[in-house]
Amino acid sequence: MFSSDGIITRVEADNETTDEYGVNHQIRACARGRSLRQRTYAPDRLKTPMKRVGKRGEGKFVPISWDEAASTVASELQRIASEYSNKSILKLYGTGAYYGFSSSNCFNRILNLNGGFLNIYGNYSWAQQNEAAAATGFGSTSGSILLSLKDSDLFIGLGYNPSEMRQSGSGEGYDFLQAIKANDALEIIMIDPRYTDSMAGKEDNWFPIRPGTDAALAEGIAYEMISSGWVDSNSKNFLDKFCVGYDKDSLIKLKAEFQASGDPKKLAYVPYINPDDNYKDYILGEGTFSTKGPRTPSWAAKVCGISETNIKKIASKIMNARAPFIITGAGVNRHANGEQAMRSCYMLSFLTGKVGQPGVSNGALPSQGSLSNSGMSGLSNPVKESISFFTFPDAIERGHEMTARKDGIRGTADLDTPLGADLKAIFALNSNALINQHSDSNGIAKILEDDTKCEFIVVCDCWMTPSAKFADILLPDTSWLESNDLVNDSYASGIMGYLVAMKAAIDPLWECKSMYDMCALIADKMGKLGEYTEGKDEAGWLAELYEKTRTNSNNANAIPPLPSTYEEAQKQGVFRAFDGKATVALESYINGAGKVNTPSGKIEIFSLQMAQKGAEWEFNDEVKGDYISSIPMYQATWEGYEDDETSEDYPFQLMGYHTKGRTHSSYHNVPWLREAVEDAVWMNPGDAYKKGFTQGSKVLIWSKRGTIELPVRVTPRVAPGVLALGQGAWYTPDPSGRVGPSGHIIDIGGCINTLTRYQPSPFAKGNPQHTNRVQIASA
Known part of the structure; x- marks a missing residue:
């Protein structure tokens, strides 16, 4: 970053180190990073605090002072908590900026100092796959690291596109490119409705698939593997030892084990264990699934659009591969049948019986490298209830009646205890999810336009986004180039972990303030300044949190070691560490080191949690596909291919x-x-x-x-x-x-x-x- 007389003149990519892959190579900026100068000086930068003067959504505002802005936010926070409930206040998550020590924890602090706020769970990227992977027995990003592709002979990517999503020199796209370049013998199959830049000649075969039908393809492949006798000959022992739910016998044994355990938690699942609901019978169309018919390649081809011949070829390649590496991309999970679509695709790895071996993955997204940075505490939230991030429109309209049974509310006393409060205030922090990234933008705009429903909306951002136009109070944030901070490489930067000791290239523009400083003003108006700052200004917090980061054992591999002070760290800027170990998914579990985190302690093809919730929760019979099955199952849904x-x-x-x-x-x-x-x-x-x-x-x-x-x-x-x-x-x-x-x-x-x-x-x-x-x- 270069500046002259307080003005940024140009942005350059990382040109330090020897740039040898695997030896702390250059990070290199992606197209977005290279455009930061244009983004910082964009004409629609928010320059001063503002309040709404027109109808919500019209984008009509007038400038106000920081004193008025802070006073208004503080008084409205206190009013809404007093008049309604702290559960009527929501902090909406967003991805507009990932900071280091401050981030939105600054707002967490003032909201918690005010008595708390309604929690959210999940996110727009991985909501369904996170739940699907956890119910199966692993994390959604706990697949084998891409370095382990050196031991593979077959790669299958279902909706996997790192080259466009994570394209920097330290990104997953670069790791993927380097991994396949290092293995000439690797056969690459990509399955996606779109021919992506992650292919671009790198693949041996591209199979375009109809959106939302990945599970049908997986079932057609599974049919070939099971009906041919290949599973019985090659992987049945693996499935019996490490999984439950493949066949009827495994569920009979599980039910008997739980009944004899005397463990109340296990006994609670017993009524939901139905041995007839097993994966093998479902795929073959036998037992209670005989009316559905077998999930043959012929059946699957009619649904997914990939020919019967090609489905059989894919199945044959998986069965004949020494070490198949399968990844299911996050795009598969953002469908109406996303939970079971992900689980169905995970099955392809487990049916091979080779999970845990070198060069094999579990179907999940690959593990990433990362260095840790210490962050400022958001303080304790007295409110225990949480809603899905996606259901905040329902919380505005009918939050008082939302329950766990109908709406997935967490933290209530039981399935039928209502949340008991409608949503009256929203804090959207660097979050364009309020309007732009949420489903049905017209529908949510109509809800938010009515300020008798959600009465107070605060948007903190750098630009006049579509969501910012729906604010009652607009707070202008500082951009990355105006910030001193300590940031890590986030959750998906690739195998190389790094820390950046950021040094502001320019002073804050116009009347923009950092989140820390603006929240200090609000805390002061609430009479909570001392509790908010704990006697430290922003520089004091940075120094303290840098020292915690420097002594964090997770950063022991940082090369070179972190300097003794934050100011010294800023002079170098970037600290990187590449872990060259070819980590394999579920290796420790397969090799006998403990259990996985499921009720059974095994990989659950039959998910006990899904079986229980599928039986206890209420669903809308008028919505096609609105149900939970205990086993991975293709679900024809509303507005899907078969609708x-x-x-x-x-x-x-x-x-x-x-x-x-x-x-x-x-x-x-x-x-x-x-x-x-x-x-x-x-x-x-x-x-x-x-x-x-x-x-x-x-x-x-x-x-x-x-x-x-x-x-x-x-x-x-x-x-x-x-x-x-x-x-x-x-x-x-x-x-x-x-x-x-x-x-x-x-x-x-x-x-x-x-x-x-x-x-x-x-x-x-x-x-x-x-x-x-x-x-x-x-x-």
Whole structure:
């Protein structure tokens, strides 16, 4: 970073070290990082605190002083807690910025000093896969590290696209590239509705699949492995020893074991263990599943769009592979059937019986490297209840009646104890999820426009995002380039862990303040300044937390060792460590070191937690696919490929994907990136020809929820019958008020969530934003 006279002049990528992969190589900025100067000086930077003067969502504000802003936030916080409940206050999570010591813990502190706030669980990226993986017996990002690909002979990626999502020199995309370059014998199969940059000639085969049908493909492969006798000959002993639920006998034994245990926790699961609900019978169409029929490759081909011949070829390659490495990408989990789609794909690894061996993974996303940084405590939250991150619109409309049984509320006394409070205040901190990243942007906008429902919305951000326009009070944050901080490499940077001792390139612009300083003002107005600061200013906290980070045993491998003071660390800036161990998923469990974290202590093909919740929770029979099965099972859902109710009026499946030009919705306001990565809907040439579209044609796309307008990109890189649109474009209802075929004002920003449905998933209560049926026509 270079500046002159307080102005940033240019941004350069990391050019330190010898740049030898695996020896603390260069981090190298991605396209987004290289655009930070443009982002910092963007015309829509928030420059001063503001308050709303028009209707919510109109974006009409007037500047106010920091004193007025802090006073208003403090008094409204205290009023809402007193008049309603602390459970009526929500801090919405977001991904607009990952900071170090402060982050949103500054706001946690003032909210907790005010008596607490309603908690959330889950996230837009991994909600369903986190729950699915945990129910199976591992973490959703606990797959084998990509370095272990050196021992593999077959790689299968289902919806796996690191090269576009994590593209920096320390990112997972770079690790993936280096791993496959180091193994010439590796055969690579990619399964995705879209031909991604993670392929680009690196794959041996690309199989375009219909969105939301990954589980059907997995079941067709499983049928080949089981019906041929291969599983009985090669992996049955593994399944019997390390898993439960593959066949009827394993569940009979489990039920008897739990009945004889005397353990109240185990006894509670006994009524839900049904040996007839086993995976083998389901796949073969036997026993209680005889009416469903066998999940043959022929059946699967009709659903997923990959031919019967190719499904059999994939199955054959898995069975003949010495060390198959299978990864299920997070895109698979963001569907209406995401929980069981992920579990169905995980089964491919376990059916081989080779999990735990060198070069083999468990189907989960690969493990990452990381260094730890100490953070400021958010203090203790007296409120114990939590809602899914995705259900905050319900909490506004009917929070008082939401329960665990119907809505997945956690922390209540029992399944039927209501939350007991409607949501009256939202703090959206660097979070464009309030409008832009949530399903059904038009629907949530309508809810938020009514300020008699949610009475107070605070947005803290650097830019006038679509969500910022719905604030009552706007607080202008400092950008990364105006911040002193200590940050780590976040959760998905790749194998190399690193810490960055950030030094502000410029002073805070205009009247912007760091979160720490703005929250100190609010705490002062609440009469809680001393408890908030604990006698330290921002520099004092940085020094203390740096010292804790420096002495943290998790950072013992930092090369070079961290200097004795934060100021010295700032002079060097970056500290990196590459762990070259080829860690293998579930290796310690398979080799006899303990149990996995499930009720049975084994990998659960039959999930006891899912069986229990599937029986105890309430679901909507009118919503196709709204149920929880105990075993991995393909679920035909609303607006899925097989949804006859919507297929005639909305013949195309629409899927979202991550582009190189944004991190979710962040960086959308950078013109450089809009030039580099076109915001257009991808369409197969055959479909475009039938519609009469040519390259760049302006089109309207609509669903039951809304209409968007944007160009079309005609390309064979997307499956027939499928439209693909990069997520994160900013929601922009046409100022002229033009109404589209859906009956809503046309979104000229092209935000995919103008079209997506708000329908929490059955188990995780997560987001199904890749499941959409739409129509398309010339604008």
